[in-house]
Amino acid sequence: MKLIIFFLVVGAGVFAVKLFLKGRSNRRRRELLNVPFPQAWSIILNNNLPPYQMMPPELQKQLGEYIRIFIGEKSFEGCGGLILTDEIKVTIAAQACMLLLNRKCECYPKLYSILVYPSTYVAGARDSLALPPTDSSVRLGESWSHGAVVLAWDSVKGGAMNFRDGHNVTMHEFAHQLDQEDGRGDGVPILGTRSAYSAWSRVFSEEYESLQRKTEAGKKSLMDKYGATDPAEFFAVATETFFEKPVQLKKKHPELYHELQSFYLVSPDEW
Ligand SMILES: [Zn+2]
Structure with missing residues (x-):
């Protein structure tokens, strides 16, 4: 019983500190804006x-x-x-x-x-x-x-x-x-829904493997071959391509473009 009370008190304390910090952060942001x-x-x-x-x-x-x-x-x-x-x-x-x-x-x-x-x-x-x-x-x-x-x-x-x-x-x-x-640099950011994770996983795996094959074969690709290093680098390079070559990415890799657009919620091909 004492242990339960101890954890309740500690939990309430942590919650109060978080609330205080959040309030201070919100105030600071209002001042900045x-x-x-x-x-x-x-x-x-x-x-x-x-x-x-x-x-x-x-x-x-x-x-x-x-x-x-x-x-x-x-x-x-x-x-x-x-x-x-x-x-x-x-x-x-x-x-x-x-x-x-x-x-x-x-x-x-x-x-x-x-x-x-x-x-x-x-x-x-x-x-x-x-x-x-x-x-x-x-x-x-x-x-x-x-x-x-x-x-x-x-x-x-x-x-x-x-x-x-x-x-x-x-x-x-x-x-x-x-x-x-x-907490993991694995090429999968926080996406929200379970279905978003499964679509992301399928499309990114296929595109990553395709870039690896092209790189090994010495073929040209829209994305920098550094993206073939590992899935985390693939996501970072795909992000560069999404913002800097959106029209080409949409045309040549429509599913990848769609996944990135669903995550970033912007349409850089219109800028
Ligand atoms: Zn990197």
């Missing part, structure tokens, strides 16, 4: 992110709200001598938040820090956060399940400004973040 979207940030979006101008006003408004929350809640850190600017923060936040539009979801709840290097960096040589060491290969970006994304600014900006080449390192790394939200 009460500030008008800075004109200087609109100029950055217009200059650095071509699809922004093509988006319907409702999506532009949503994106503006997500960007304010993202920049207000996440910690940005310049690495390798990089001085952070609004241009860097807004360009990263905008591309990351394009993956959240219409989905009424939390804003990367497990992500705390974005580490930005000036250009391609050597993994394992990070200069601030105590992240797990890896091999010392050159990287454009990385997504850690421990709450951090690491990016190279030159690749981030290049990926944003050239929005039709199928390569976007920011979207790639943030797709990994979405994939990791359920």
Whole structure:
């Protein structure tokens, strides 16, 4: 009996703390959204992110709200001598938040820090956060399940400004973040219904195996062959292709396009 009371008291305490934190977070978000979207940030979006101008006003408004929350809640850190600017923060936040539009979801709840290097960096040589060491290969970006994304600014900006080449390192790394939200980086993000999981599993397995076969045979494919590495990379690369080459993806891989559209709830082929 005493044990039951103990657990009830602990449970009530945890619930009260969660409620308090949620209330504080909601208040903070209201404060962030009460500030008008800075004109200087609109100029950055217009200059650095071509699809922004093509988006319907409702999506532009949503994106503006997500960007304010993202920049207000996440910690940005310049690495390798990089001085952070609004241009860097807004360009990263905008591309990351394009993956959240219409989905009424939390804003990367497990992500705390974005580490930005000036250009391609050597993994394992990070200069601030105590992240797990890896091999010392050159990287454009990385997504850690421990709450951090690491990016190279030159690749981030290049990926944003050239929005039709199928390569976007920011979207790639943030797709990994979405994939990791359920605790597993396995190429299957949180989908909701059982039927959604079974359709996703069938289509993604077939498409992943098809890309592997093409890659092994040295054949050309719409998606970057890096997607054939494993299912998690396939989802990240498919996300890049969905946003950057939507018309071609819809035509050549209609089922894959449909699954991604059902998840992302936007139609980038119309932008
Ligand atoms: Zn990746």
